[in-house]
Amino acid sequence: MLARVANNLFWMGRYIERSEHIARYLNVNYFASLDAPNVKSQDRQFVLRSMLYMIGDPVTDAEIVLDEEDVLYNIGLNSQFPFSIINNVKAARENANSARDLISTELYESINKFYHFVLNYPKDVFVKNGLHDFTVNVTEMTAILRGKIRGTLLHDSVYAIILLGINIERATQITRIINTKYNDALESQGSYGNTFSNSFEWTTLLKCAESYDMMRRFYKKTPTSISTLEFLILNPNCPRSVMNSLNQVYKNIRILDADRKYKKESTAFLIGRVRAEYEYKFVEEIDKDIKSFIENILNSLNEISIKVEAEFFTY
């Protein structure tokens, strides 16, 4: 596979995954806040700020009053706004375009349909009453894409590159979501009956990761900070957990680099190290200092991404 095309496929995977996380975050937070059990979590400004924080464009000035339609439009459909869903989908499709000969017709057609759906979604409908419809469609279309990736591609290096992108992005986005909700939980503390460890925000967090139902099944208790973090970070069987993503990254790097004993400067070696670190972590360690945990994992993921680029996409 050409190095340039591999780069495109890697980013195609990342952009697809990213657009999905943003869409789910918008959906879950917006609708959860409508009837949230405390005043803070019901506050429009609080939710809009949380959304902007998550996508990476935080508003820190408490004086600024955000306009709901503006914020939704920016994050959803504004192609002038670098973090918007529409830009992610455009980028995904452009990357797919240049690798069109390598991916299946079925996968390409689904990406193309996805692109046209987002591109043609009417702005007015979206900001007035289309948020649910739009974000649910985005999530479903990305699910279809994942299915087409798994079900119509040869599971070779092309597939491995795409899955590397998807999983690095997934771990990154989940961590960002955890970070955002952690902040929200801190901020909404002190409202009536709402302490940090059993904050309503943990439920929202799990829903953002489509992991709420399975978490209930696993713990059979209302989510707390500890159980939520444990589930979303360390549980290897939760498909959205950081641990699971790292396992996938590890599995796929082995398709690209099948050496038994890795050179210490290789990507595979780095991935193995990071994975081992989290495999033998326990949640109390994380809970002690969530801030530095989050910094640490985001740094590691970034390091992996840079390493992938250096080893496979440049020559």
Place this chain on the structure above:
Amino acid sequence: MGSIKNQIFSSYQRNPDLFDEIYDEDGNVTDIYQKLFKLYGEHSIKDYVKLNTKAKSSFFNQGITFQVYGGKDTQEKIFPFDLFPRIIAPDEWNLIEKGAIQRSKALNLFLWDIYHDKKIIKQGIVPLDLISSSTNYLDQMNGIDPPGGIYNHISGTDIIKHKDGLFYVLEDNIRCPSGVSYVICNRTALKKALFGVFNHYKTHTVTNYAENLLELLESVKPKGVDIPNCVVITPGMFNSAFYEHSYLAKTMGVELVEGRDLFVENDFVYMKTIKGPLKVDVIYRRIDDLFIDPLEFKPDSSIGVPGLFAAYKKGNVTLANAPGTGVADDKAVYTYMPQIIKYYLDEEPILNNVHTYHCSRPDELKYVLEHVHELVIKPVDEAGGYGISIGNRLTKKEIETVKKQVKENPRKYVAQPIMSLSVHPTYIDETESFEQRHVDLRTFTILGKDKEFVLKGGLTRVALQRGNLVVNSSQGGGSKDTWVLKK
């Protein structure tokens, strides 16, 4: 027979001056179209509109589109597709196929000759002027033996049916002829929309193009290579034919590369893969001659590969089509085709040539200038239907402008009588009915070492504007599925 109740064709207006492919002179549907006429007639216009919309969105969803440049934004458009297919009878096709192969072979021998001994010029069959003043003649190709002795591996021949019912070749395209992917897409789209009609005809498949192309590319591998690594090179995803490039690479199962993916070292060509450099042996190039190598040709080409031509000259890599083929699809060379075929193959041309006046010859120039209003005047070195003037469409003022242009640079122009392209019933959105539209046919011929193949189908292009004779997609043309029937 034409009197059966048939909603779809009830308002079809037949101009008796035009050669209609589905009606004979007496206004009866020809035998070969009888069944199709009846089958389509079973639909109401409303049904048909629905099918048509569906077919269009299928193209759009598949991303089978091209970019239209100009205006404010670059727009993504689908290539207009007509659901009423064109049928070619077995004996007619036989003629076309033989004729296309004959021309390809003759052009190949002609190219070999003019880049080697130039016998045809020395013997005075064609004038020296034909190559010495051609911008597409590459001095760099002199004396080079392309692997397998093939120059024009892939040829696109544009054929029309004139009023007299005979086939004429309008153009040979032997640089980077495009359109073959649409042949296959049109078939797929028609099958999806109206699968029932295929049960009534025995039609040749068009899906075997890629395998034949790959076989060809492998047959012209450089010396000393066992299993050649073949690639397709594209100018990039913003090229209007990018879909086709990626389609061909995908169906052949080879890499689609851009210039920046390749490099040359010690006169060998390599591509940059995730596992390091990998040698490339055969390149199906969809980049024009002048852009393939900035060291040899246009120094500012950013889509080419520095050193590629040197590697080619050494015989370390094959380029298909070979550089310098453009000289032979020059419209001035076209006019000598009957002589060229006779000279190299000792055969009479199977497909007719349109009579051509050379503006470079004083007596013919005089005739052209006096008859601009009844001639088609074409620049000899432009592709894509640009710069063509059709005499009977011009105002007096425009005629004067054309005369001036021709007088200023006579070598640049040739003129032909206005050929009347046959017409074919075509669905027109604006009127929601079928109307007569002019069509041509582009066939795709593959010429390899001991191999010749013509895709049994080809691209029927339709000029969608009423009365328009220019069918190129860049000029608003559409296309139809083309059925070659089995015997």
